[in-house]
Every structure is written in C-alpha cells, then in structure tokens.
Amino acid sequence: MNKLQFLRLSHNMFSGNIPIEITNLNNLQYLDLSSNNISGVIPLHLSNLTGMTQKKNHLASLYYAGQSGNESGFTFMVNQFEDVLSIITKGQQLIYGDGLAYYIGIDLSGNSLTGEIPLDITSLDALINLNLSSNHLSGKIPNKIGAMQSLESLDLSKNKIFGEIPASLSNLTSLSYLNLSYNDLSGSIPTGRQLDTLNADNPSIMYIGNSGLCGPPLQKSCSGNNMFTHASHRSNMQELDGMSFYLGLILGFVVGLWIVFCALLFKKTCRISYFRCVDRHYDKVYVFVALSWASLTRNSAAK
Structure with missing residues (x-):
C-alpha cells in the first residue's frame, strides 16, 4: 500500500x-x-x-x-x-x-x-x-x-x-x-x-x-562543574599572586634606585661620602687582585 x-x-x-x-x-x-x-x-x-x-x-x-x-x-x-x-x-x-x-x-x-x-x-x-x-x-x-x-x-x-x-x-x-x-x-x-x-x-x-x-x-x-570552576579560580589566583610578586619586586627596585640617585644628586655630603666609599672599596679590590695575581705568577715561575 x-x-x-x-x-x-x-x-x-x-x-x-x-x-x-x-x-x-x-x-x-x-x-x-x-x-x-x-x-x-x-x-x-x-x-x-x-x-x-x-x-x-x-x-x-x-x-x-x-x-x-x-x-x-x-x-x-x-x-x-x-x-x-x-x-x-x-x-x-x-x-x-x-x-x-x-x-x-x-x-x-x-x-x-x-x-x-x-x-x-x-x-x-x-x-x-x-x-x-x-x-x-x-x-x-x-x-x-x-x-x-x-x-x-x-x-x-x-x-x-x-x-x-x-x-x-x-x-x-x-x-x-x-x-x-x-x-x-x-x-x-x-x-x-x-x-x-x-x-x-x-x-x-x-x-x-x-x-x-x-x-x-x-x-x-553539577559538582564536577563546580570543582572545575574552583580549580580554575585557584589557578587564576595563583597566577595573579605570582605576577603581583614580580611586579612588586621590580617596583621596589626602581623606587629604591631613585631614592639613592636623588640623595646623591641633591645632597653634597652624601655624594662625597658615597664616592669616598666607592674609592676605598675600589682600592681594596685593586690591592687584593694585584697581590693575588703576583702570587699566582711567582708560583707559576717556580714550577
């Protein structure tokens, strides 16, 4: 039909x-x-x-x-x-x-x-x-x-x-x-x-x-969806915390550097003390390196 x-x-x-x-x-x-x-x-x-x-x-x-x-x-x-x-x-x-x-x-x-x-x-x-x-x-x-x-x-x-x-x-x-x-x-x-x-x-x-x-x-x-949502939320929070740490570290370094720079630029006594300190440490380092090199040279010649 x-x-x-x-x-x-x-x-x-x-x-x-x-x-x-x-x-x-x-x-x-x-x-x-x-x-x-x-x-x-x-x-x-x-x-x-x-x-x-x-x-x-x-x-x-x-x-x-x-x-x-x-x-x-x-x-x-x-x-x-x-x-x-x-x-x-x-x-x-x-x-x-x-x-x-x-x-x-x-x-x-x-x-x-x-x-x-x-x-x-x-x-x-x-x-x-x-x-x-x-x-x-x-x-x-x-x-x-x-x-x-x-x-x-x-x-x-x-x-x-x-x-x-x-x-x-x-x-x-x-x-x-x-x-x-x-x-x-x-x-x-x-x-x-x-x-x-x-x-x-x-x-x-x-x-x-x-x-x-x-x-x-x-x-x-749906508990599975909730767990996924919470896990995703925790992951995002961890990423945000990590970014905040590095951002704060960089910001602190820049601010500290500018404080030192401004102190040296506008205060004469600080500037003089700073350069004296640098010279003093430079001399110490120079003397240490020179003596170490001389000692190393003598030992090599003796052998």
Whole structure:
C-alpha cells in the first residue's frame, strides 16, 4: 500500500514486532501504533519514510496547491476527517480536522519496545510529533536529534534511556513540549533559548526520575562543574599572586634606585661620602687582585 498516508492501529491487542516492510511506505506521514503489546526493536532504515521529510512535503504542498481550483480527491479526504480524528500530542489530546493533511507524526508509546532509538529517525526533519514513551527503550538519545527542526513535541519518558542529553536538543527552535522523565539520564542539562521557555511554571517536571541529571532547572548542582570552576579560580589566583610578586619586586627596585640617585644628586655630603666609599672599596679590590695575581705568577715561575 505504497500510497498510504495515515496508519492508525492504536489501542488494540497487537503483539509481535513492527514489520520492517513498514519502512517501504514512503508516502506515510502519520503512524500510530500506540497502546498495544508490540515488542522487539524499532525498525531501522526509517529514512525511507520520505513522506516525513521536508523535501517530500514541500513537493506535496506544491501539488495540493495546484489542485485547489477543483474538487480533488485530496479535498474530499480532508473534509471526511474534519473534527473527527483526535491525536495525543504535547501531553494532551487534540482534535485535528483540516490541519490533519499537514500533520506528520510517529506515536509508538505504551508498548514493550526494546533496543535503541534508531539514528535514522533524525533524518525525518518534517516530523512534528515523536512519542516513544512507556516502552523499554535503552541506549542514548541520538546526538543528531537537533536536525529535526520541525519537531514540536518530543516524549521519551518512562524508558531506560541513559547517558547525557545531547546539546543539539537546544537547536530545536520549534519545540514546545518535552518530556524526558523517568529514564537513567545523567550529566548536565543543556540550556538554550527554546529549552529555557518550556514548562515555565515547573520546568523541572521534564527531567524528574533521572537521578544522574544536574543543573538548572533542577535543584541539584553539577559538582564536577563546580570543582572545575574552583580549580580554575585557584589557578587564576595563583597566577595573579605570582605576577603581583614580580611586579612588586621590580617596583621596589626602581623606587629604591631613585631614592639613592636623588640623595646623591641633591645632597653634597652624601655624594662625597658615597664616592669616598666607592674609592676605598675600589682600592681594596685593586690591592687584593694585584697581590693575588703576583702570587699566582711567582708560583707559576717556580714550577
């Protein structure tokens, strides 16, 4: 069924694996298999679902715009769904009518899926909703998740996902709902203009149930970062102390030299005493050197 665009089989009693052949539906733009008993891994090669990419949807929009002047089958398809199809997204149930034609999403929540989140899923850059919550998924969140620029709702809660939250998550400028709660995530929570505006009333709710996470908006501070900051601060203080010591040494030498110079320049008695002292020491040194040289010469001649 390679022309299939909407596939909704949620809230049934399906079991077994998701068939790999589902990735051959290159016109598919909405897949809902939520609330079943499906197990196994999420199929690889999700990049074959080109109906969920920007390029494919741009071409589709141009085609539908060209059909707006007549009673196309597309118009009939939109009208028959008007105010009928409800979709769970952004943590709530929303009714879609005409807007369904442009809705692109994957909902595999409430199953028994295992394994990692496929890296290929990040190529679906037209995806608006991705819900993989309440499964047994493990592994890490793909680092390239920031490439899914159309994503408005991301729910990965209640899994066994571990590791750090990718910094690229802050690149999702369209994101308005995020739930990463009840996993095994660790490390510092990334910050960004978009992430900092989510769940403004209680932003920590997005991350609860991850004992290893730290940093705002959680109350737990990142001790590693604090240690690094303190070590850096101590290093800077040591460098500053060393510079201050040498600067003070040079300044003291210059000031002392100028005091001696001014005393010799403006006070005659000091100047006379100074030069007499210099002459006296000069004579002593001269006599010592002369006698030492004469003694050395005699000893050499005797040998």
